[in-house]
Every structure is written in structure tokens, then in C-alpha cells.
Amino acid sequence: GDNKWTMTMMARDADTGMLKWGYQKTPHDEWDYAGVNVMMLSEQKDKAGKLRKLVTHPDRNGIVYTLDRTDGSLVSADKIDDTVNVWTHVDLKTGIPVRNPEYGTRMDHKATDVCPSAMGYHDQAHDSYDPDRQLF
Numbered sequence: 001g002d003n004k005w006t007m008t009m010m011a012r013d014a015d016t017g018m019l020k021w022g023y024q025k026t027p028h029d030e031w032d033y034a035g036v037n038v039m040m041l042s043e044q045k046d047k048a049g050k051l052r053k054l055v056t057h058p059d060r061n062g063i064v065y066t067l068d069r070t071d072g073s074l075v076s077a078d079k080i081d082d083t084v085n086v087w088t089h090v091d092l093k094t095g096i097p098v099r100n101p102e103y104g105t106r107m108d109h110k111a112t113d114v115c116p117s118a119m120g121y122h123d124q125a126h127d128s129y130d131p132d133r134q135l136f
Contacts, residue, residue, distance in 0.1 A: 002027035007035045009057060009065070011072060021072025023095060026061045030105045031086065033060040033120050040129045040136065041069065056136060058127060060120025063090060063097065080122060083115045 007026040012019055025035050039057045046052050055069040062084030066075040077090035077097070086104070087097040103114045115121070129136050 003029065007033065007061075009039065009055070009067065009072075011069065023065070023067055023072050023074065025057075025059050025063065025065060025097070027096065029061075031061070031114070031116070032118055033116070035059050035061065036124060037122055038124075038126050040127055042129050042131065042134075044134060046075070056129070058122045058136075060116065060122055061086070061097070062116045062121040063087065084121060085113070085115045 002024065004024065005022065006024070007029045008022050008024045010019060010022045026033055029035075035057075037058055037060060039055050042054050042056065043051055044054055052075070053069045054066055054075065056064065056066045058064045058080060062080050063077050064080055065077050067073060068075055074090075074092060074095045077092065077095070079087070079089075085100055085102075088100050090097045101109075103111050105111060127136055
């Protein structure tokens with residue numbers, strides 16, 4: 001199954017400790033990406049010009065996720081670059097990454113040239129956000 005709550009970004013209400021939202025990046029993480037990278041907070045305008053509070057997370061699974069940090073809704077999920085091949089894309093309606101079966105792990109298939117490797121695409125090195133330039 002998906003092993004719910006693994007590989008998940010979560011937000012809690014600071015006053016009550018109750019869960020506000022959760023977003024699972026790699027359901028059933030068969031590659032052991034772990035997804036422990038830094039999350040960057042920003043306030044940026046969306047395509048409609050509305051200022052939004054965002055959280056951006058470049059993940060070890062090769063996807064850069066941006067979510068609205070007030071409600072956990074997925075804003076964007078893009079491959080870090082074209083070498084990432086375990087996913088064809090992330091379905092923005094469901095938030096689920098669409099797997100490329102050629103690069104999956106299963107008993108009846110030997111996958112080669114998997115990207116990212118088990119080490120992950122983006123490790124624990126820190127990123128930063130420049131609010132003046134609006135660049136990561």
C-alpha cells in the first residue's frame with residue numbers, strides 16, 4: 001500500500017498541536033528516498049496575482065513541490081530536471097506522482113538506469129529563498 005504518513009509533509013496547528021494537513025510525496029517509497037530535505041517558506045503571488053503563503057520542498061525523489069502552507073493544497077510539482085525518470089509527472093489534481101513502470105522495483109523486473117538513485121536526487125544540503133529576487 002501507500003504506507004500513509006511516510007514521505008509526508010505535515011502541518012500542525014501551533015496552538016492545539018492538531019494536524020492541519022498532510023501531503024504524501026512518494027506513496028509506497030520503494031526506492032527509500034526518505035524525503036528529509038529542508039522546506040523553504042515564502043510569500044509569492046500566484047498566476048492570478050493573489051499573494052499566497054507557500055512552502056517549497058526540493059525532494060530526494062527528484063520533484064520540487066510547492067504547496068500552499070495554509071491548507072496544504074498542491075500548487076506545483078515539477079521534475080528537478082529531465083534526467084528524473086521514475087515518474088512521468090505528478091498529477092496536480094490528485095497530487096500523486098505517476099510512476100514509470102520501467103524504473104520501478106518489483107520481483108519480476110530488473111530496473112537499470114533509475115534516476116534518482118537510492119541516494120536521492122537532492123540530499124540534505126540546504127537551499128535558500130531570496131524574497132527580493134523571488135528566487136530559490
